[in-house]
Amino acid sequence: MTTRILGPFNRVEGDLEVHLDIADGKVAAARVNSPLYRGFEQMLPGKAPLDALVIVPRICGICSVAQSAAAAAALRDFMGLAPPPNGLLAEHLVTACENLADHLSHFYLFFMPDFARPVYQDRPWFPAVATRFQAVSGSAANDMLPARAEFMHLMGLMAGKWPHTLSLQPGGSARPLEHSEILRLITLLRGFRRFLERHVFGDALEAVAGLDNLAALANWRQGRVGDLSLFLNVAEDLGLDRLGRAGDRFLSHGAYDLFPAGVWDGDNAPLDPAAIVEDVSHAWMAGEALPPARGMTQPLPDKADAYTWCKAPRYGGQVVETGALARQMVAGHPLIREWVAAKGGSVTARVLARLLELAIVVPEMERWAKALTPGEPWCHHAELPDEGVGIGLVEAARGSLGHWLAVRHGRIANYQIIAPTTWNFSPRDAGGVPGALEQALAGMAVDADDPMPVAVQHVVRSFDPCMVCTVH
Amino acid sequence: MPPEPLNLLWLQSGGCGGCTLSLLNAEHPHLFTHLEDAGIRLLWHPSLSQASGSEALDILAACAEGRERLDILCVEGSVMTGPHGTGRFHMLSGTGRPMMSWVLDLAVRARHVLAVGSCAAFGGITASGGNPGGAMGLQFDGEHPGGLLGAGFRAGGGLPVINVAGCPTHPGWVLDTLLALALERFSGTDLDPLQRPRFYADHLVHHGCPRNEFYEFKASAEKASDQGCMMENMGCKGTQAHADCNTRLWNGSGSCLRGGYACVSCTEPRFEEPGHPFAETPKVAGIPIGLPTDMPKAWFVALAALSKSATPKRVRENAVADHAVVTPAVKKTGLK
Numbered sequence: 001m002t003t004r005i006l007g008p009f010n011r012v013e014g015d016l017e018v019h020l021d022i023a024d025g026k027v028a029a030a031r032v033n034s035p036l037y038r039g040f041e042q043m044l045p046g047k048a049p050l051d052a053l054v055i056v057p058r059i060c061g062i063c064s065v066a067q068s069a070a071a072a073a074a075l076r077d078f079m080g081l082a083p084p085p086n087g088l089l090a091e092h093l094v095t096a097c098e099n100l101a102d103h104l105s106h107f108y109l110f111f112m113p114d115f116a117r118p119v120y121q122d123r124p125w126f127p128a129v130a131t132r133f134q135a136v137s138g139s140a141a142n143d144m145l146p147a148r149a150e151f152m153h154l155m156g157l158m159a160g161k162w163p164h165t166l167s168l169q170p171g172g173s174a175r176p177l178e179h180s181e182i183l184r185l186i187t188l189l190r191g192f193r194r195f196l197e198r199h200v201f202g203d204a205l206e207a208v209a210g211l212d213n214l215a216a217l218a219n220w221r222q223g224r225v226g227d228l229s230l231f232l233n234v235a236e237d238l239g240l241d242r243l244g245r246a247g248d249r250f251l252s253h254g255a256y257d258l259f260p261a262g263v264w265d266g267d268n269a270p271l272d273p274a275a276i277v278e279d280v281s282h283a284w285m286a287g288e289a290l291p292p293a294r295g296m297t298q299p300l301p302d303k304a305d306a307y308t309w310c311k312a313p314r315y316g317g318q319v320v321e322t323g324a325l326a327r328q329m330v331a332g333h334p335l336i337r338e339w340v341a342a343k344g345g346s347v348t349a350r351v352l353a354r355l356l357e358l359a360i361v362v363p364e365m366e367r368w369a370k371a372l373t374p375g376e377p378w379c380h381h382a383e384l385p386d387e388g389v390g391i392g393l394v395e396a397a398r399g400s401l402g403h404w405l406a407v408r409h410g411r412i413a414n415y416q417i418i419a420p421t422t423w424n425f426s427p428r429d430a431g432g433v434p435g436a437l438e439q440a441l442a443g444m445a446v447d448a449d450d451p452m453p454v455a456v457q458h459v460v461r462s463f464d465p466c467m468v469c470t471v472h
Numbered sequence: 473m474p475p476e477p478l479n480l481l482w483l484q485s486g487g488c489g490g491c492t493l494s495l496l497n498a499e500h501p502h503l504f505t506h507l508e509d510a511g512i513r514l515l516w517h518p519s520l521s522q523a524s525g526s527e528a529l530d531i532l533a534a535c536a537e538g539r540e541r542l543d544i545l546c547v548e549g550s551v552m553t554g555p556h557g558t559g560r561f562h563m564l565s566g567t568g569r570p571m572m573s574w575v576l577d578l579a580v581r582a583r584h585v586l587a588v589g590s591c592a593a594f595g596g597i598t599a600s601g602g603n604p605g606g607a608m609g610l611q612f613d614g615e616h617p618g619g620l621l622g623a624g625f626r627a628g629g630g631l632p633v634i635n636v637a638g639c640p641t642h643p644g645w646v647l648d649t650l651l652a653l654a655l656e657r658f659s660g661t662d663l664d665p666l667q668r669p670r671f672y673a674d675h676l677v678h679h680g681c682p683r684n685e686f687y688e689f690k691a692s693a694e695k696a697s698d699q700g701c702m703m704e705n706m707g708c709k710g711t712q713a714h715a716d717c718n719t720r721l722w723n724g725s726g727s728c729l730r731g732g733y734a735c736v737s738c739t740e741p742r743f744e745e746p747g748h749p750f751a752e753t754p755k756v757a758g759i760p761i762g763l764p765t766d767m768p769k770a771w772f773v774a775l776a777a778l779s780k781s782a783t784p785k786r787v788r789e790n791a792v793a794d795h796a797v798v799t800p801a802v803k804k805t806g807l808k
Contacts, residue, residue: 061490160731
């Protein structure tokens with residue numbers, strides 16, 4: 001048995017280290033280390049409740065709006081507020097903008113460049129993929145970066161800037177739009193649709209979103225020119241649909257009043273936030289397993305048997321996976337459900353679900369934009385209670401994000417955060433059960449002499465990890 | 473023959489990665505073309521480069537040992553010195569060494585060192601709430617010179633750390649700084665007393681604020697989504713904060729004030745601990761204690777009282793509404 005320490009994993013948004021025990025050419029065990037601790041849950045107690053809106057988005061530069069939305073939702077719950085229709089639509093638009101831009105960044109900048117590595121130079125698809133997806137110099141960046149930046153003009157219009165906006169408030173949006181601004185919004189969404197249809201899919205978004213079974217997908221792919229097709233060719237050749245399966249138990253907090261909340265374990269069950277507990281047995285953290293509403297965060301750097309700053313959230317005691325694949329499993333997307341029933345979760349399934357969301361959500365954004373009504377209210381208001389609790393459950397691009405807030409004497413008394421990658425990249429729990437990535441890596445074939453096996457990198461990046469959120 | 477491109481190495485530590493993500497918002501041209509046109513080669517960037525694991529560590533080691541020329545070192549995120557000065561809150565993965573040691577080794581080899589964002593410059597949001605991680609900036613700890621590298625540090629090119637402060641940084645602030653360095657059009661006189669590039673730090677966020685008419689008449693917003701000036705009640709520091717946000721603009725047409733919320737002065741040291749709730753203006757006897765920069769208090773009080781008494785109905789009523797409830801009068805006699 002040999003042990004390899006892999007890192008730094010770049011293109012994962014933050015720093016990540018993976019320890020692999022390798023025996024007989026296979027991963028015998030994997031341990032995932034999130035090596036950065038900043039201490040946001042220690043910073044927040046004592047602050048005024050609304051200060052969370054400034055502080056928590058700065059946990060993460062790529063899920064910044066998701067953090068804003070979760071904080072606004074927790075405060076909304078605590079204050080007993082409900083936003084007006086414009087405020088809710090604004091929140092959908094701003095959060096969807098971030099999530100879809102993140103899907104693009106993941107596919108083009110973080111995930112695909114690995115297939116341009118020399119290790120694949122003998123594959124038939126290599127010349128096309130290397131030309132298009134080579135990190136920094138590939139042709140895809142010339143199409144994707146301007147399209148993404150123009151799509152992000154939505155943030156300039158509706159959120160002031162990205163990342164780190166304060167426009168999402170407990171009562172709705174602080175940024176009312178005028179009639180002409182709504183027209184600009186509709187125009188920029190059309191521009192983004194044009195990019196997706198031309199470069200990503202080679203087809204109308206509605207046609208892609210409507211692919212409802214494996215046969216339909218196989219038929220659609222025939223002769224299709226576009227980056228999704230290119231990926232599916234690579235994935236098929238390399239067998240990425242048999243790589244990176246975790247436990248196939250999926251969690252979604254639900255998004256945009258479009259994708260419902262729930263937990264999939266062979267069947268859908270309603271989400272019960274009370275079933276969530278954070279185990280700390282293998283984290284450099286003091287204390288014991290606690291539900292996040294009563295959670296504590298106290299670093300213990302010399303703790304025996306610990307190997308990461310990341311806690312281990314469990315749902316009903318079980319490991320769950322979260323992300324676009326989980327969201328679409330819970331939402332019941334027919335193609336994704338059939339795919340997982342036939343082959344299980346995998347690198348391919350995660351990437352496919354992410355790109356499908358681009359095709360599903362952009363037409364919804366167009367509908368939301370048209371439903372905005374100038375002159376109607378954008379934000380409701382209420383006094384801040386002196387005491388109380390609130391929960392904010394939202395979906396970031398990479399999965400379920402939860403904030404648990406407690407206020408006493410008008411100040412934050414406790415603030416606990418469980419981020420998507422906290423779920424996916426959690427360490428072992430007290431029962432020794434590995435987290436989702438640790439499970440996905442176990443058993444895969446690797447060359448013990450390869451200092452950075454590329455297949456391991458595909459699996460790791462298929463989760464679209466955000467390490468700065470993971471530990472916060 | 474074109475000159476040899478400048479080698480840029482980018483490191484991330486105790487931050488959110490948001491300054492890199494903001495950089496991806498660069499337009500006309502986009503980020504990669506901009507760097508290429510400026511004659512800058514990315515040796516390694518943690519979010520953008522292909523090299524991973526040992527490939528990446530080879531690049532870092534070559535720079536640290538002087539085998540690879542390091543023209544520009546960009547550090548994003550605070551230096552994590554905790555717990556107890558050990559730096560164990562961020563061990564660079566795959567190396568078993570604290571990131572702060574890597575930064576020390578690399579900074580002394582670099583011709584220019586950039587602190588990208590307020591975390592790397594001053595500690596920033598990572599130093600909030602009692603600073604549990606021991607976060608500090610490269611050459612400042614909050615407003616105090618020092619930081620990891622010490623007040624006397626000078627990079628190989630002779631400049632101290634260039635503090636491209638902001639939370640996040642505007643892509644233009646970073647790219648303009650890099651281009652100016654590449655063109656050798658950047659010297660010590662281009663830095664303000666907090667070592668920020670003066671091309672953006674010699675402006676105030678207030679400059680170009682579209683709420684200026686409300687400011688002139690002290691017609692103030694009272695709650696989120698109101699259209700009025702946010703200085704009197706909502707905690708806005710735009711008249712004091714150094715940055716060109718409202719003339720340069722973000723994501724096409726935005727800024728914090730245009731987004732409906734207060735400037736939290738994110739380019740300033742210690743912005744993360746303002747000593748009052750971010751969204752409330754601290755006052756003494758009803759007067760904001762944070763007066764506009766360069767404005768004598770007596771003048772401000774006198775002018776505020778005068779302008780409040782002269783506020784037109786349109787401005788007064790629109791200030792506390794989420795849309796224009798009173799529109800500007802249409803003059804029947806033509807404009808003069």
